[in-house]
Amino acid sequence: MKDVEIKKKLSMGPKFVVIGGGTGLSVLLRGLKGFTSNITAIVTVADDGGGSGKLREDLGMLPPGDIRSCILALANTEPTMEKLLQYRFTDGILKGQNFGNLFIAAMNEIYGSFEKAVKETSNVLAVTGKVLPMTLEDVKLCAVLENGSTLKGESHIPIDAIKEGSRIDYIYTDPKISYPLEESVEAINEADIIVLGPGSLYTSVIPNLLVNDIVDTIYNAKAPKVYITNVMTQPGETDEYDVLDHVDAILKHSTLDFLDYVIANTEEVPYYILEKYVMDGSKAVLMGVKDEEILRSKNIKLIGSKLIDIRKEYIRHDNIELSRLLMEIAKKEK
Template identity: 70%
Template structure:
């Protein structure tokens, strides 16, 4: 399917495709847009929880939440506009719903298609680059646990993993044949760098790799492929995972020689901040000697750096450090 964008092209800027979803992707995009205007964010639409899930169920549209977050991350507009799009209602039937989600739902109704809704909203927000859904199909995410049980629904997976005390073996989507957008494939083919993550491994990153032929399209692209490992494990999704465990899951859902680089954190987290996360069931994902050894055996180049940024006791990636690392790799790959 074809989506038309008319954003200005900055030919000297590295062309970077970032694939994922959730908070991790939007944080990265806020930093990356300061270094290049040629950004394409390919975003998961497999989520079915929260306000997005309600709109998906009620209106039959694709879930707008991750799309909205990435558009706002790339927006070049007045702060008042961003506050408006981020505003969440706290009363009545709209409780928990964001204005940005409702705006995209309205645009979807006006133009009769989600792709045109994104395009028009992108113009309103004057975004840097493009935001593209991974597919226009109404996909549902499933997880097969190590005990053989099949879990239906992205928002249900972490709860059922904890309830069953069984880790995720694999994830898959229905319909199994869901096609990517042409603009996404074009961006992948023209990219100087293709980035996976950061974000929820099984519910934000890997779903994008399940789209029809996308793994081969990414693999055959000339650009280096980089995976950004999470800083903390995610309860009910990656409990006890090492850096290499994250990488191996990516490879299990793609192919063994899929990645060229992995970026991972080596910075210790202050105890006063870490204790809260440990209490919630998370643990740090720090590079260890075994990770270095296993990645080297697979021919994957590890970039281990201090990547921590703590804001109001929340741990996240330092998007400026991360962006500089990515731009350096992209510039080396440019002909």
């Protein structure tokens, strides 16, 4: 099929709004762009660790890390350019800093706007669809644990939760009021399908739901709402969580009948890989015997599928199979 025909076919694909952040979201986007070009990724900007955190502190800008990953996932660029934008310095004052982050930081300085910087970076890299920050407000993520302690800072929450020996009860942002971009609201209202995740439950997915009126906007949209659970638990964040625990956390930060579908992995993780994760305090996210029945009582359809993709001994979602499942839902509900 010629490039023109492929582009035409993709342009006629369903309108996706994908909400989250981190590695999980970028992995999904790389698969999804092969099925439709109508993609809007709404990405968390609550990150305060690593290179992004340093830029946030030094330049007073929003953290670019998750935005960069999603832009590169949807970019149509040469392999050398992608390697350049993924390059992380190993020495000197730039040690640990990512070139792509610096690129967005430079764009932010040139245009005096993080929103404009993201758009211009997307234009330079010929991005399929749109990548939008969840808000332009400088928000800090906070978590209240089940023992009553309050933790502050996205990068500190999992570490401090482990130290406290207590699970997360709920999260909020400081300031508590922040506003979504108008483009995000328009995309949600026009979407054929709205997808949450995959990604870190409390630090990548749920933070997007804390933006003012975004839960109501998603809830009132005509599109089906789909949540993709993680394959593995995350230490200090979702210890011992099963599929139902993940879903309950989403509903706790939104509303009871917020979701229409939940997609979960049913494939066993190979032992040689699982052993490595268990040593780091992570376990497979399992489906309970009664999960399907319980979710059905909440008017949520559970879809189980083999979704594991192992690359360089790291577990990721199989983004092609995941994209196929999402396309089926979008076409069915359209």
